[in-house]
Amino acid sequence: MSASLAARTSAVVTDAMLSDHDLLRRTLAARVYEVARETALEHAPLLSARLGNRVLLKREDQQPVFSFKLRGAYNKMAGLNPAQRARGVIAASAGNHAQGVALAAARLGIRAVIVMPVTAPQVKVDAVRRLGGSSVEVILTGDSYSDAQTTAARLHAEHGYTFVHPFDDADVIAGQATVGMEILRQHPGPLHAVFVPVGGGGLLAGVAAYIKMLRPEIQVIGVQAADSDAMTRSLESGERVALDEVGLFSDGTAVKQVGAQTFALCRQYVDGMLRVDTDAICAAIRDVFQETRSVPEPAGALALAGLKQYAAEHGLRDATLAAIVSGANMNFDRLRFVAERAEVGEQREAVFAVTIPEERGSFRRFCAALGQRNITEFNYRIGNAAQAHIFVGIQTQDRDENAALAMAFHEQGFAALDLTDDELAKLHLRHMVGGRSPLAHNEQLYHFDFPERPGALTRFLGHMHPDWNISLFHYRNHGADYGRILVGIQVPAGERPLFQQFLGTLGYPYRNESDNPAYRLLLCE
Structure with a gap:
């Protein structure tokens, strides 16, 4: 982000731009409170402690239509x-x-x-x-x-x-500016920066203009999804830019071209812009939920994602930062995707593809390389007589831990590819590990349940008997009370009674799925 867009671009007055006096008058006279409510500006104690700054959330998700x-x-x-x-x-x-x-x-x-x-x-x-x-x-x-x-x-x-334009209209901009009016009234004390989600720019233009007219020392930062960054590109180029395509995850800000009035106001009053990716948005959705028990939509979490990025990049400590939670109209069927990507967005999950020799003892050495770290996902299907390729998700404290994991795999003699930032792997390939294999002879398929707690999967792996080869393994932590693992184990027919005795020693509920019709159709030769 540039230090100050306002500092390097002169104030532009066009026919489309509101004068300071007119915008202030329209904002103060806005009739929004006939239907809207003054929403809370809430302290977020968990985020504040984690970021080392005082974080405030402007709860526009509390409006009657769950949006500003x-x-x-x-x-x-x-x-x-x-x-x-x-x-x-x-x-x-x-x-x-x-x-x-x-x-x-x-x-x-x-x-x-x-x-x-x-x-x-x-x-x-x-x-x-x-x-x-x-x-x-x-x-x-x-x-x-x-x-x-x-x-x-x-x-x-x-x-x-x-x-009735959604953003490029004087009365619409003035209505949105009342969000900034409330922030200043609710928090008259020192405020380092306000972070605002941006699509067409109506909210950012109104909030920035109002705040900078009354409290020019407060930084106003716009935040956009990296794949829908029309305002950022426009401010960088000095003219409105039309995007050919926009990303649709943050559907509330999926705008190809910003407004003439909003661009002019943002060019004059906005201090900077930030781009955030999908994983960062998902992590911010989870952060809002943990603080408020409300689930914002992707656009609603944009500002918080930007706040976190800004605080990290600038090394801020003990500053007061406000983020506008702009909406909570979330489709329920998106929640699985959000939960899956939030750990990576928070830099608390590393994703690796690890190649180990297809030989006895390799699996245990792989587990030893993981140490006491919690496994979030494990996908494997036998496919090569010499090597096994494993897709694994590992819970980490921060991104710096990825290098330590890579070194641990290397010390065990395993080749490892860090896929944490690989969009194709995270979105598609993680679900495509496996298939039919001519090497999976004498395979028995079992489903196991075990209490879900840190280290539980590692302990489960430690109980696996060394005399039978694992030919398939699938696990994903979904935050439930019980973890569920699907395991393929190659057991010759003559050893089935001994295998049944082994199952009895595991102490986990299990179910034989070897005759499951979907398994027979999709995974058996």
Whole structure:
């Protein structure tokens, strides 16, 4: 991040830009509190202790539509004249703005047409229809907000609806600026920086302008997903940049081009921008949950991810930092992905591909190299008579531990490839280890349950009998009370009675899955 974007770019005043006086007047007169509430600015004790700074969370996820977007949408629509209200409004949105428009339409008795991309989370689409009721018509089209905006612009021209822009509108920006107004009122003391999530820039523009006009010593930092960084690129280049594609994980900020007004305001008032990746966002989602028991959506956790990155990069200690938790409209089916990636995002999970000799004793030496570290994932399928390739996830304290793990594997004579930053491996290949193998003769497939606690898998591996070869192994820690392991063990027919005696000594519940039809179809030759 540059030290200060404001310092190296002169203030730009265009026809599209609000004057300081006008924005301040609109913000103070905003009618947001007819439907929105003043949300809490909460101290986050766990994060504060971990980061060595005082962390504050501005809880916009507590709004009636679980997002700050209600502020700007209602403020815009409440100011329409009778003729505009009679014609109705149209809006384009990836979801949260749509909910604000829907609720405002229902409260004000205005007909609204809302265009959403087909990629919008179903929880947001359903909420728009529920909040708006008979006042709202929803149209799904395109893959991003920008696609929806194109359709909305056409309908606006055809029918004369008033366009309620999600970010590039003076009244919308003023409505969002009330978030900054509340932060300053709720925390009048020293405040080093405020971190704001950015899509089209309405929230950042409003908050930055208001805060810098009244408290210029406070840094205002915008945070974007690395694959949807239109504002960052625009500020870096000095002009609005249109992205060809945007990432959709942080769907609430998936905007290809920022607004003219928001760009001008951000260029004047924003101190810096940060990009964060998907893993960092997932880690921040978990952080918010641990502090509040609320689950923010990816865009809602962006600011906190940026706060953590900023504090680490600048070596901050004992500073007060505020992050806006902008929304909590999370699709439930994303939670597994978030949980899986949060450990890596927090730099608490290392992912390795380790090659060991396919010989007796190698497995034990591999376990010895892990030491007392907790294993989060273990995937293996016999495929080569000479070497075994293992995909393993290992819980770590920080990224520096990766080098120590690599050295431990090397000392055992194992080749190791660090995949912690390999997106392909984390997203796809971890689920594709294995398949049919001509070497898996006499294989018996067993499912084991064991109490899930640190070191439990290592202890389980230590109990495995050395006389039979392990030909398949799959384990993933999902945070449950009991861990579940699937193991393929090569046992000649004549040794099955002895193998049954061995199972009785393990002390773990087990189930023979050797005749499972899916196993026979997909993993047996």
